[in-house]
Amino acid sequence: MTLEEISEWLKSVGEPSFRAKQIFVWLHKGVSDFSEMTNLSKSLRQLLNENFVIYNVKIKKRLESSIDNTVKYLYELHDGEFVESVLMKYKHGYSVCISTQVGCRMGCKFCASGLWGLKRNLTASEMLSQVKMAEIDNNVRVSNVVMMGMGEPLDNYDNSIRFLRLISHQDGMNIGLRHISLSTSGLVSGIYKLLEENLPITLSISLHASNNELRSAIMPVNNKWSIEQLLNSCRDYYAKTHRRISFEYALIKGINDSDECAKQLAAKLDGMQAHLNLIPVNPVQEHGSMKTPDRQAVKRFCDKMNSLGVNTTVRRTLGQDINASCGQLRRTEQDKCKN
Numbered sequence: 661m662t663l664e665e666i667s668e669w670l671k672s673v674g675e676p677s678f679r680a681k682q683i684f685v686w687l688h689k690g691v692s693d694f695s696e697m698t699n700l701s702k703s704l705r706q707l708l709n710e711n712f713v714i715y716n717v718k719i720k721k722r723l724e725s726s727i728d729n730t731v732k733y734l735y736e737l738h739d740g741e742f743v744e745s746v747l748m749k750y751k752h753g754y755s756v757c758i759s760t761q762v763g764c765r766m767g768c769k770f771c772a773s774g775l776w777g778l779k780r781n782l783t784a785s786e787m788l789s790q791v792k793m794a795e796i797d798n799n800v801r802v803s804n805v806v807m808m809g810m811g812e813p814l815d816n817y818d819n820s821i822r823f824l825r826l827i828s829h830q831d832g833m834n835i836g837l838r839h840i841s842l843s844t845s846g847l848v849s850g851i852y853k854l855l856e857e858n859l860p861i862t863l864s865i866s867l868h869a870s871n872n873e874l875r876s877a878i879m880p881v882n883n884k885w886s887i888e889q890l891l892n893s894c895r896d897y898y899a900k901t902h903r904r905i906s907f908e909y910a911l912i913k914g915i916n917d918s919d920e921c922a923k924q925l926a927a928k929l930d931g932m933q934a935h936l937n938l939i940p941v942n943p944v945q946e947h948g949s950m951k952t953p954d955r956q957a958v959k960r961f962c963d964k965m966n967s968l969g970v971n972t973t974v975r976r977t978l979g980q981d982i983n984a985s986c987g988q989l990r991r992t993e994q995d996k997c998k999n
């Protein structure tokens with residue numbers, strides 16, 4: 661709940677509204693029970709207990725990389741579903757990658773998160789709890805959040821926006837919107853809605869292909885909105901927010917990594933102030949034909965893009981020894997449950 665919603669509720673039960681901030685602060689410290697809210701009267705704590713529940717995520721599995729200290733979590737939700745998060749350490753601080761849905765219905769052909777479709781949306785508090793739990797478990801303060809875990813944030817629009825407003829609240833975790841990225845597979849209607857919110861987050865677009873035929877083959881969302889429609893929405897987004905957009909491009913061997921693809925891509929991104937992130941695709945067992953190109957091919961593609969005037973970098977790979985790319989841990993856990 662927002663501070664205003666808590667305040668409204670307090671008013672409705674005849675409690676003073678200044679209590680709202682106390683409750684809000686406790687919730688965003690990650691308490692798991694109302695009895696921990698020691699500066700509230702016993703009767704108010706009881707009333708809260710009768711009317712509300714706190715659904716924190718629980719750590720089901722924790723894997724720490726021995727290469728770079730990246731920590732991957734499999735979290736269990738109150739209804740027994742699982743989602744994944746990753747805590748990464750960078751020079752500028754800690755960053756958490758969170759999930760926004762259980763599963764995903766977008767059906768991208770290289771991704772493990774969507775293998776069984778969408779189970780359900782996450783609530784804003786389940787998104788907040790993923791960040792808080794990583795902070796508590798590692799005794800660190802998280803400074804950056806990326807909405808790049810399982811799920812499509814713009815397909816869970818209202819909860820994602822609520823999450824953004826709550827996590828950046830000064831009485832909550834107070835993580836600045838400029839330190840938050842939202843990644844989308846390209847739901848154009850959602851991008852236009854987001855533009856109207858005027859939030860200074862970084863928008864990240866999963867492009868992954870340089871022409872419509874190829875993109876539709878690996879990302880069904882492209883059948884609804886073409887690359888041109890998507891890039892037009894990005895241009896409008898930039899014109900309104902002046903926030904530079906970053907594009908993700910997962911390099912898949914023999915599918916989208918040719919010189920011809922690089923040329924097509926550069927032409928599409930021409931004049932867009934874009935930053936392009938190349939990600940060698942992570943192999944997923946069920947998507948056997950999606951293979952990772954070798955290092956030279958990745959470097960060649962990157963050099964080609966830069967020489968064609970697109971600011972391009974290869975995404976640093978973290979947590980390679982712990983399967984840190986999304987959807988894979990949940991898949992393993994679900995297989996165990998089935999057997």
Ligand code: SAH
Nearest residue numbers: 770771808811812843844845866908941942
């Ligand atoms: N649904 C959103 C956000 C979650 S996916 C989106 O698609 O953008 C986060 C990123 O991981 C996306 O760029 C997605 O394309 C990428 N991704 C998914 N599966 C991958 C894989 N096997 N290897 C590399 N990147 C992958």
Ligand code: SF4
Nearest residue numbers: 764766768771774845
């Ligand atoms: Fe969903 Fe993103 Fe995976 Fe596509 S890449 S299936 S949109 S989580």
